[in-house]
Amino acid sequence: MSVALPPGRFTRLVLKVNVFLLIALALAAAFMAMVAYKQGWFVRQSPLHFVTPNALGINKGMPVKLHGFTIGQVGELKLAEGGVDVQLSIVSEYLRRIPQGSYARHAREAGVIGTAVIDIVPGEGTLPLAEGAVIRFEPPRGISEIIDDFRRQAVPAFNEVKQAMSQLGRSGEDLTAILSALRREVEQLPATHRAARNLLQEATKATAELNQQAATTLAATARVAQGVDRALPALSEKLNASIQSIDAAAVQLKKTGEEAQATLRDARPLLDHSETAAREAGDVLSAAKRTWPLSDSFKETSEGLLPIDSFEAQGKGRVR
Amino acid sequence: MSRWLAAWLIALTAACSAPATDRGSPAQGRLSEAEARAAALARSGDYAGAARFYGEALRIATSLENADAIAANAINLSVVEQWLGRDAEARAALAAVLDEPRAGLSERRKTQAELRRAILEAASGNLGAAEVWAGEAERRCASSCEYAAAILNVRAQVALDSGRNAEAARLAGAALERARGDSGRAEAANALRTAGRARIAAGDAGAALGPLRQALEIDRALGDPRKILADLTELARAADAAGDAQAARSYKERGLAVSRAINDGRSAAETEVLLRR
Numbered sequence: 172m173s174v175a176l177p178p179g180r181f182t183r184l185v186l187k188v189n190v191f192l193l194i195a196l197a198l199a200a201a202f203m204a205m206v207a208y209k210q211g212w213f214v215r216q217s218p219l220h221f222v223t224p225n226a227l228g229i230n231k232g233m234p235v236k237l238h239g240f241t242i243g244q245v246g247e248l249k250l251a252e253g254g255v256d257v258q259l260s261i262v263s264e265y266l267r268r269i270p271q272g273s274y275a276r277h278a279r280e281a282g283v284i285g286t287a288v289i290d291i292v293p294g295e296g297t298l299p300l301a302e303g304a305v306i307r308f309e310p311p312r313g314i315s316e317i318i319d320d321f322r323r324q325a326v327p328a329f330n331e332v333k334q335a336m337s338q339l340g341r342s343g344e345d346l347t348a349i350l351s352a353l354r355r356e357v358e359q360l361p362a363t364h365r366a367a368r369n370l371l372q373e374a375t376k377a378t379a380e381l382n383q384q385a386a387t388t389l390a391a392t393a394r395v396a397q398g399v400d401r402a403l404p405a406l407s408e409k410l411n412a413s414i415q416s417i418d419a420a421a422v423q424l425k426k427t428g429e430e431a432q433a434t435l436r437d438a439r440p441l442l443d444h445s446e447t448a449a450r451e452a453g454d455v456l457s458a459a460k461r462t463w464p465l466s467d468s469f470k471e472t473s474e475g476l477l478p479i480d481s482f483e484a485q486g487k488g489r490v491r
Numbered sequence: 492m493s494r495w496l497a498a499w500l501i502a503l504t505a506a507c508s509a510p511a512t513d514r515g516s517p518a519q520g521r522l523s524e525a526e527a528r529a530a531a532l533a534r535s536g537d538y539a540g541a542a543r544f545y546g547e548a549l550r551i552a553t554s555l556e557n558a559d560a561i562a563a564n565a566i567n568l569s570v571v572e573q574w575l576g577r578d579a580e581a582r583a584a585l586a587a588v589l590d591e592p593r594a595g596l597s598e599r600r601k602t603q604a605e606l607r608r609a610i611l612e613a614a615s616g617n618l619g620a621a622e623v624w625a626g627e628a629e630r631r632c633a634s635s636c637e638y639a640a641a642i643l644n645v646r647a648q649v650a651l652d653s654g655r656n657a658e659a660a661r662l663a664g665a666a667l668e669r670a671r672g673d674s675g676r677a678e679a680a681n682a683l684r685t686a687g688r689a690r691i692a693a694g695d696a697g698a699a700l701g702p703l704r705q706a707l708e709i710d711r712a713l714g715d716p717r718k719i720l721a722d723l724t725e726l727a728r729a730a731d732a733a734g735d736a737q738a739a740r741s742y743k744e745r746g747l748a749v750s751r752a753i754n755d756g757r758s759a760a761e762t763e764v765l766l767r768r
Contacts, residue, residue: 240627268623293619475563477571479566479570479603479607480610480641480678481610481640481644481648482677482721483614484614485721486614486616
């Protein structure tokens with residue numbers, strides 16, 4: 172059984188297929204162009220070289236950085252006289268920022284750990300490096316070199332500690348001498364004790380004589396005291412009146428304090444109510460802020476970013 | 492009747508198209524709370540506390556893969572670390588934006604981060620690096636970008652520190668032109684101050700007094716004591732170089748009073764040394 176096709180179904184079929192293929196081709200080309208652009212194929216790059224006796228840790232595609240900013244990547248690695256010739260592909264725009272005398276070194280972004288990069292250390296020259304120039308390379312320090320370094324710095328310190336310990340040992344002999352001298356002094360203590368008792372007896376005699384003199388002085392003092400006795404009653408009356416006034420003021424103060432306490436007690440529920448009302452109002456407002464169509468009207472105006480102020484480029488932003 | 496039905500349908504469609512209330516996950520809540528606490532501490536002057544909470548917010552934002560929040564908190568952290576005088580930490584905070592390419596990071600955030608890095612490098616005296624980062628920020632920032640004036644001011648500052656006085660004056664002039672509106676007043680004052688400093692450096696101290704006085708006026712209106720002190724110090728230098736000893740002494744005394752008031756002992760000592768001369 173044959174199915175009847177509508178007339179004109181396949182007219183200009185070749186043209187339609189060609190248009191479809193053309194669009195597909197154009198899309199594929201656009202995609203490839205985008206990939207090429209993202210990969211940096213359209214960015215002009217200039218080569219720089221260095222030769223290292225050991226290329227361990229250096230890989231093709233490793234980023235090349237200047238002042239921590241990526242300016243290119245490691246290109247080709249070739250075996251050459253005296254080691255490996257490493258070609259760095261630098262974005263031509265940044266080549267002018269690498270002065271003559273610059274050198275490359277193997278570094279990591281966060282000290283000992285982190286991504287390995289080739290760091291360009293700028294030189295003192297005023298002219299930029301030429302395209303294809305060969306620069307010096309400072310290889311990374313191995314763990315054995317780091318340990319050697321540490322040993323070199325630590326050995327003098329250890330020697331000093333050793334010397335100090337031996338001095339302490341020698342001072343042990345002096346300590347023995349001091350202890351024996353101390354023992355001799357302790358043996359002489361009873362004699363010292365006897366001398367101290369004699370001194371005390373003499374002091375007692377002197378005190379008795381002093382007492383006799385003091386009796387005379389006391390008689391004079393008694394006479395002065397009688398004078399004071401006469402003046403005291405008048406002074407006492409005045410003092411009594413003052414104390415009564417202070418007492419009355421204290422009673423008044425106490426009453427005022429009690430009244431204030433009562434007022435505060437009465438106001439407490441009112442304060443509690445106010446606090447609850449304020450909290451509820453806050454909740455209602457927050458809910459309203461989240462609800463359409465009010466939400467758009469309550470958007471935060473600030474994005475919460477602290478000011479980026481060029482004044483701080485002067486190094487004066489430190490002390491605020 | 493059909494009109495009412497149509498109106499009701501439109502209202503319903505609009506309500507449905509409005510974004511749903513973002514209640515947020517617990518982590519999102521913690522992020523907002525850490526950001527709010529950091530901002531409050533920064534406002535109250537507790538920069539060490541602010542740095543701690545911005546660090547926490549950055550950690551939470553990283554766990555949520557929220558690129559915008561990562562960038563904002565990294566930039567804020569770098570600002571407070573610089574205020575604390577910890578440049579290495581400030582640089583490390585920015586690495587979260589500059590060294591790790593992230594999807595969904597806006598050009599604006601990248602510009603902010605590059606500008607911050609340029610400011611940091613210039614403040615540390617790494618003029619080459621500052622120039623590179625300012626150049627990157629400028630390349631990303633279109634002519635009407637809100638940070639155009641700040642970028643030009645950083646470039647002017649770098650040029651001035653490198654001894655290129657004419658270029659510094661030109662860049663400061665361009666920054667002044669771009670710093671428009673209320674938000675640009677701080678950068679306008681910075682541009683005027685740099686222009687004044689460039690003129691002093693070029694030996695034209697008399698011409699420096701005008702822009703420096705304008706900068707002082709703006710900074711007093713903005714109420715930033717550090718900038719007022721910087722303006723008074725530069726004005727004293729300019730008046731001194733122009734031969735007006737009385738005006739120079741007056742500016743120095745005002746600077747000393749400001750310096751003592753903001754408890755900047757070092758600066759007060761420097762001003763006192765200047766006054767004794």
